[in-house]
Amino acid sequence: MPPTDRTPNATHVDAVAEPAKPQRADGRRNQARVLEEAFAAFAAHGAAVSIREIARRAGVSTGTVSRHFPTKEALFQAVALHRIEHLVHSAEDIAAREDPATAFFTFFALLVRQSAADHAVGDALTGVGFDLQAAASTAIRDFGAAMTDLLTAAQRAGAVRDDADTADVKALIAGCIARDGDGAAQQRMIEIARDGLRPRSA
Incomplete structure (x- = not known):
């Protein structure tokens, strides 16, 4: 029997948006560590401090920082x-x-x-x-x-x-x-x- 409009197929399944997955525990820890070090770095140096320096202080990569805060402006705003x-x-x-x-x-x-x-x-x-x-x-x-x-x-x-x-x-x-x-x-x-x-x- 050929599929009708009511028959689910791969196209319809793919079109359904999956619910957002909760942030993993290690992701939350990384975010908290980035924020903690950003507080200290921005307090000491102001907005001029680099993302690379904050990542170094937090012990994570710059990519990890960017996953939580896409730009330095977003991170500075949060702090x-x-x-x-x-x-x-x-x-x-x-x-x-x-x-x-x-x-x-x-x-x-x-x-x-x-x-x-x-x-x-x-x-x-x-x-x-x-x-x-x-x-x-x-x-x-x-x-x-x-x-x-x-x-x-x-x-x-x-x-x-x-x-x-x-x-x-x-x-x-x-x-x-x-x-x-x-x-x-x-x-x-x-x-x-x-x-x-x-x-x-x-």
Whole structure:
């Protein structure tokens, strides 16, 4: 009997998409190891670190890295966005426990110190290496909203000049972390930036 449209054949079987196979245990371990070493490498060197160096640190091939993260940008995004999420939580905690006049400056100092200690944070906030805004991620939107909320609240409280915006704040952060030196030099830069953000009448 010749096959009908209802009769399964090789063509129909091949056309059925197979369900995605779960990631094997060794694959998950490799991915976790790559991420762990990427966190350390990007923290120490920022976005400039190479995939080859991350693979060497993780003890895997560059092909293994690429299977989990097709591009260096994808890997950097995974690391940087994880850091940004923690900064969003920090902003929320600061806003909840401090008055608006001081919360913004507390968060500003935190961003400078975190960026100086972790180059992945600094590169993410200042747009060095990769444009995380293009990722259109929830973390980036939440971070922008958190910074804007703290800044606006500080301006309403009369603690920050009215014409300052978040782009100004990011530029000041970049200037602070560009200053080489010890902790005293970093603190001095934070204070200089803080004084510049104060209302001009003050």
